Amino acid sequence: MPDPEVTVHIDGREVQVPRGTLVIEAAKLAGVEIPVFCYHPKLKPVGACRMCLVDIEKMPRLQTACTTPVAEGMIVHSRNDRARDAQKSVIELLLANHPLDCPICDKGGECPLQDNTFKYGLGTSRFYEPKRKLAKALPLSDRIVLDRERCIMCYRCVRFQDEVAGDQALSAIDRAGTSQIGVLEGETFDSPFSGNTIDLCPVGALLSRQYRFRARPWDLQRTPSVCVGCAVGCNVELHARDQVLQRMVPRENMEVNNEWLCDYGRFDTLPIHQDRVRQPLIDGAVAPWQEALRTAAKMLRGGSAEVVASPSLTNEALNALRAISAGLHAPLTVWPAKTGRVRGSIVDLIGSKTIILLGFDVWRELPVLALRIREALKKGAQLYWVGAGENGLRRDTTASYATADALLKALDGAPAGPVSILGPGADDLAQRLEAGGMVGEPPTAANGYAMAELPRANFTADVLLLAGNESWPSRTVNRPAVMLRWADPQLPASSHSQLVLLPILHPYEQTGTVTNLEGRVQELRSGGHLAGEARADWAVLAELGRALGINPAPEGIQPALA
């Protein structure tokens, strides 16, 4: 039964909302903007910054909209004299000790403090005392730098690490006017999700070291795409300046990644500072495309071949490889075998009441999925670990067992459902229970789902087609190979006996689709452009197919969406 609704008035606009809705949320529904800093819809409200103070009739004291639930007939003012006065006060007090160094602060242009100051502030300062001096540009880790003078102690970062990540990797330190954010001396901000605090920080306190001083937000071109770090397929937005990729931020998708990214995806999948393959190379020497393709085709027709796919290639590239392997009568394999499928969706996982990890460390392998599991746990689900090994979710695990039998015994064979099971042996265990959630041994590569039925490569053929930017094992070195990759042109060239290197674009520079662990097909878009002759993986493979005389052009070689 839906919550009973109440009627409230906010700045003269009437809106009906469920009982228990916070005034700040009701305002949003009414189309009224109330300024905030510490409030964030994905975190529990704390009422710390006081920016959202509103004047509610019949309540003598101003109330924070973020902590006040609506009541029937409530009349709220966010723009009358009292409210405006409060907004100016909070801004003045926040700016008193603020260094006001916007010209050298990365946040400028996308800064809620700047925006709220313009809209709600006084415009002048009366603070003539010496400002407090705190650490600026303090490296918290190799990813994050902290400017303590800019921090307005909204606690979003601390709350994120506590409520969403669950590792409490950051805390407030000291008290009163010298309160700051920090970690224990000698330690770093060590969490696989630390980068999200950069997005959450409403000022230029927590900043990305990777992105520092690289661009201004108004210079950026923004392109929606998908992260290729693992099989979750977090939705992202790629930011480029003059076509060069600068950073990646999350896009909200409640069915996939909520609005989070893990640090590996956010920082390490970007091709920044990578040595790029820009032109075709034959045994290390630059060659024109046609010559390279001819040589490659000749090599592949010259003996038994094995077509090896990287599980991070696009679906379109995979289709092309199928056609090529059929045309060559060569086996199509995958390496590394980070492949697999689950049934059930991420939404099913979040709705589970029991989640069983069969030795599968979600925290490490599919990090953002661990955050989604925590959402289920916060709604009362229980998490169990079976087997040995590292469990990144150990803080949240109800109990651990050596075997699945031991678990079933402890639960009397009837855990609360729906039940999700992840890891090797999931399907077997699911047959003994009423599952209903997400079940399977998940893939961990970006397109591992699509290659689930491909056998693992054994690299024993006379010639290899190695498609994808992997660190191919050393035993491939002695064989002639055609390799498609986007980074480190020198590395393989120096070690292979005979090598044709065909340059492909990084996944963030090309169109195509990848399929996440649920079977969800998601679209890559070109977020940046690389100077040179590299092309999309499927485009290069289409050309290779033509050079091999494999006609007609196989189905689906164009991306599913134009």
Place this chain on the structure above:
Amino acid sequence: MSAPSATTYEPILLKYQGRTEPASLEEYGGYRAWLKAQEMTPEQVVEEVKNSNLKGRGGAAFPAGMKWSFVPKVDGPKYLTVNADESEPGTFKDREIMETCPHMLIEGALICCYAFGAKTAFIYIRGEYQTAAERLEAAIAEARSAGLLGEYDVIVFRGAGAYICGEETALLESLEGRRPMPRSRPPFPAVEGLYGRPTVINNVETLSNVPHIINNGAEWFKGVDPKIFCLSGHVNRPGNYERPLGSLTIRQLIDECGQGVIGGRPVKGVLPAGASAPILTADKLDTPLDYDSIRGAGSMLGSASFIVLSEAACIVRAAARMVEFFRKESCGKCTPCREGTQWLHKVLSRLEAGQGSEADLDLLLSLSDEISGKVLCALGDFSVSPVVATVKQFRDEYLAHIHEGKCPLGSWAL
């Protein structure tokens, strides 16, 4: 209602005042009220305390019985937390109760637990009160040996030096092992308190009255309404003085209990509630000592911590010293308190040193307005009291500092 004469009053809470050793269980007379309460129903106990009109003695003066009745009748653990974090400047009454008669507090805590269905009481005592904590622990052990606790438990939890832990919800945060910052309300502690469970928080002095209410009845209590008044500063005999509320005036407290002002000097001002309430000028000395009268005089009785300033005291320095307290004790959670108290103190320090201007006085009042009423907890609200009351009532002292470029009084050691 005729109150007992101020001079013939026999202390109830401070019956063992002046003793170096606390009253033993036997001397205290055993837990008669506790046994009597357990013969009543919990509802009857709540009614009795409600009828007594016992108001919270920690400063907020919220009716105790009413607070207990807010606890919902639900299953599962409930908790009593005794606020023994006494840290308001000029306050030392709870210390004396706990050091001289810990059994009275323990008995009151047990009765309170019974009344609203808790089985565990935490006594959150400030870390510096080591003697009091040790005596409480010894008394609890004594009571346990005598079989008085039964299924109830009273645990002493020592703080570590933070005034904000005296704020109800910050106290709960501290007990939960988190940074002690006040919580937003709703939800209120009675519904969601310690560990998310229904919780009552009461002051030491409040609970110490409870055994007497149970033993002698609500009507008796209404006729007595004992209150401990802390007296410090420029008086000859500072100390704790227990009297019925309203039975004497500020002047009588100073002259009769405190034996007058040091050196016979005139009173310049009296702070009735430590640093947290507006200073009262000498013309208010005949105000009776009760909540309504002090409010009517323009201040607040609060914890009844009377600090007397004679003509020898510098008001500007006093204000700066009190604001320093709030600045450093602010937890730092909310913007106006964290940033505002710093700013106030910096301006006041300049004024104290003779480096201020008249514009600073307007600035102080304006800043006080930006803080008061906009903060998360009472610390922020009270932090402006020293500023506003002194700038408005002692403007000439501020001007003297401004125009002379220094403090006209120099030292105030008496």
Place this chain on the structure above:
Amino acid sequence: MALLTLSADTERRIRDEVAKYPKPRTALLPSLKIAQQEHHWLAPEIIARVAELVGVSHASANELATFYSMLHKQPFGHTVVEVCAQLPCALRGADELLEELARGLGIDPGETTPNGAVTLKRTHECFGACHRAPMCLLNHEYRENLRGEQREALIAELRNLAGSSSPTAGAEPPRRVASEEAR
């Protein structure tokens, strides 16, 4: 410098403390106080160890260690003298007491005597001894009514600990160190 550790006895006391409460995290503050007793301060590795024993993150333990006045993240002298300078004490000569102690020990408030024996501190807090002002804490022991003979006796006691045998006249001028108030 070698990393500090906690003795087996201290660790046992912390474990007992954790077992005492309905939720283990309640034991975090008491455990930090227990740990502090061993080396008289909380080094980072000690804070980390307490965190592990209680079952919280290092950052969480550090949060408390930095918040409370009675928890110290720097080594102090063996004897810590903390003079209350809040209003009721100040009205009865606390500022002057502090100056006298500083002169007697030859250090400024916030500093430690050269032999590491005595640290002198001024506090803004009130210790609930306003009726026996001026006063100080000597390693958490209340020393009250510090006037006349009692004050002389305290100064003598402290100077003895500090290894000062000569009167204050002729002592080196105090070293200037930024005190806490400068923050």
